[in-house]
Amino acid sequence: MTRDERIGTAELLYERAVFGGDDNALEGADAALDAVEADLCMTRGRVVHARFLDSRRRGRPAADPRELELFERAARLYRRSGDTRGEGEAAFWVGTFHQVVRDDTETALPSFRLALDLATRSGDRLTMSYALRHLGFAEHMAGDLDEARRLFEESTRLRxxxxxxxxxxxxxxxxxxxxxxxxxxxEAARFLKEAEELSARTASHGVLLWAAEAREELELP
Known part of the structure; x- marks a missing residue:
């Protein structure tokens, strides 16, 4: 593994401040380390979330409060550094924690909307697709099938x-x-057929399992 260049930059700025007398260098060091910490919080938060999904799949859902803390910390750090793309991604994961882990879609909605706005502004089509997908879940649960379909279709187009x-x-x-x-x-059967084909082609075995469960639940041939 290679060392993160931003840590090396922070160390050089530390030396410039201590040995070179450059008082302004420390601000740059803080910014570099904030960026590293934000990325670390995001990645660790996703790992914690994956563990929750695994525990739920096994029938023993176990939430870890660190997940929300990590994503909120990442959002603050990205915001402080002016990283709109990173803040948008972190906002999405804050919403995901509320919707998926706490089963509280109402609390999740502002985070999803913020994520969509920030991702749109930064041109992050992948995060846009995630936010639209989860807003689609919210509309589906609320019974607005037309709006749910529109959101899923827009998310799919971006993906x-x-x-x-x-x-x-x-x-x-x-x-x-x-x-x-x-x-x-x-049409539902056609959607599932394509989902199965794409899952098989990309070795997405988890998604293939979801498709099989949907086919059984919807009683489709």
């Missing part, structure tokens, strides 16, 4: 643009549920 095929497959499963509820069963 195709960035070639995020496992994510496309996951969205197609969501669209299949909506289509089945709207009595468009042939």
């Amino acid at each position: 195709r643009e960035v070639d995020f095929l496992p994510g496309v497959a996951a969205n197609l499963i969501g669209l299949a549920y909506v289509a089945a509820q709207q009595q468009r069963r042939d």
Whole structure:
């Protein structure tokens, strides 16, 4: 593994401050270390979230309060450094914690909307697709199937643009549920077929399992 260049930069700035008498160098060192810490918080938070999903799959869901703390810390650090893209991603994960771990979509919605706004401004189409997907879940749960479909379709379009095929497959499963509820069963079956094909092609075995569960639940051939 290679060492993060930002840590090396911070060390050089430390030496410049201590040995070179450059008082302004420390601000740069703080900024470099804030960026490293923000990335670390994001990655560790996602690992904690993956552990929650695994525990839920095993029937023993175990939430870790560190998850929210990590994502909120990342959001603050990105905001302080003016990293709009990073802040948008962190805002999405704050919302995901509330929606997925705490089953509190109402609390999650402002974070998803903020994530969508920040990601749109920074041109981060992947985070846009995630925010739209989870806003689609919210509309689906609220019973607005037309709006849920629109959001899932927009998310899917963005995922195709960035070639995020496992994510496309996951969205197609969501669209299949909506289509089945709207009595468009042939379309639901087509969505699941494509989801299965994409999952198999990309070795996305977890998504393939979701597709199989959806096919059984929706009683599709």
